[in-house]
Amino acid sequence: MPERNDGSGGDGDELAERFEAQRGSLRAAAYRMLGSLSEADDAVQETWLRLGRTDVSGVLNLAAWLRTVVSRVCLDMLRARAARREEFTGHAPEEVWDPAGGDEPEDEAVLADAVGRALLVVLDALGPEERVAFVLHDTFAVPFDQIAPLVGRSPVAAKKLASRARHRVRGTSEASAAVPGGGQRHVVDAFLAAARTGDLDALLGVLAPDVVRRTDPALLPSGRTAVLRGARAVAEEARLLARGARFAGPALVDGAPALVVAPHGRLRLALPLTIEDGRVAAYEVVADPARLARLVVTVLEP
Structure with a gap:
């Protein structure tokens, strides 16, 4: 954990301990939003850096504040990814039989299995706002009135985003x-x-x-x-x-x-x-x- 200047209202070591207590939850949320453990860790680290630059002395619920920040970071990363995504042109024959090229770390493979490969595939096909709204509401029970400002929509529209995502995840009842x-x-x-x-x-x-x-x-x-x-x-x-x-x-x-x-x-x-x-x-x-x-x-x- 890097050292921080304490301009945040409160003891720096204590704040670092409180952040560490939330790291696992932040990482889990970021992984579901991004589908990549390395990117999720980058998002969590950026959240820590933003905490270090912010006075949170008046924040009553630090866990919710951190979840909001990491969600904003992930949303920005998803939007940037969507903007630069290139069409995939195909695999070399050997890649069909070893598609990952051996480059997915073991801890990420275990986490992906816990979350579900199919869920990650469906989430990857969603728009950034849909993905964030679905993960926050359906996985972490965040109310839509808190999700709405994150995705730049009204609570009703945020609910519709999550509903569309849920439909994609679960498919038709038929x-x-x-x-x-x-x-x-x-x-x-x-x-x-x-x-x-x-x-x-x-x-x-x-x-x-x-x-x-x-x-x-x-x-x-x-x-x-x-x-x-x-x-x-x-x-x-x-x-x-x-x-x-x-x-x-x-x-x-x-x-x-x-x-x-x-x-x-x-x-x-x-x-x-x-x-x-x-x-x-x-x-x-x-x-x-x-x-x-x-x-x-x-x-x-x-």
């Missing part, structure tokens, strides 16, 4: 109702767990004997086939994808159970699954950026 909850989610989780560990027996147990894997041949490394059939062949290939599966999570894609591979919360692969009789009967690896952009990703509830 799509959600079309997916049987417990059984299919169990299969998705079992397939993901087996792929992450490279457990051949577990993969064979969750794949139908005549399972079919399809993918775009233009995105495949040399020597891989666009259509692969049979549990043994598909399982052997899936064992090779254990590293990429580390960045995967369950989701609904166009209303169907799926896995999404999303290092740093950015969608890189989608694997819609066909589940029959408690096993994966087929799946497709979608990696083409144009196709990914058209997919509707929502959260697959536990």
Whole structure:
């Protein structure tokens, strides 16, 4: 923790301790808003610097004040990101099978799993104001009259922002109702767990004997086939994808159970699954950026 000049009303060490007590909550909020742990840490550090330049002697609720500041910092970062975002032109073939390039730290991978890859993907597709309004209200129960000044809207408009975001996260009730909850989610989780560990027996147990894997041949490394059939062949290939599966999570894609591979919360692969009789009967690896952009990703509830 850097030293600070105490122009804030109160003992500097005490204020630093109070900030440290809020650091975890601030980091959690910033991560959900930004989808990147390094950016979240930058936002928290900027919040600390702003605290050091501000007289907060009259602030009755420091935690709320800090949350407001970190939210403003995140909103500025999201707006800057939206302004400079470039269209993604595609992956090299080897990146399809190792989409993260190994560059997501372990602590971020754990945090992403706790938050949910699908949620991060959906949040990444929202506008900055929608994302901030949704995270603050639905995750941290901040009232809309406090969110409104942050996003430059009225409380009613802020509520609409969060509502639109919530609809994107959860999808339509019809799509959600079309997916049987417990059984299919169990299969998705079992397939993901087996792929992450490279457990051949577990993969064979969750794949139908005549399972079919399809993918775009233009995105495949040399020597891989666009259509692969049979549990043994598909399982052997899936064992090779254990590293990429580390960045995967369950989701609904166009209303169907799926896995999404999303290092740093950015969608890189989608694997819609066909589940029959408690096993994966087929799946497709979608990696083409144009196709990914058209997919509707929502959260697959536990």
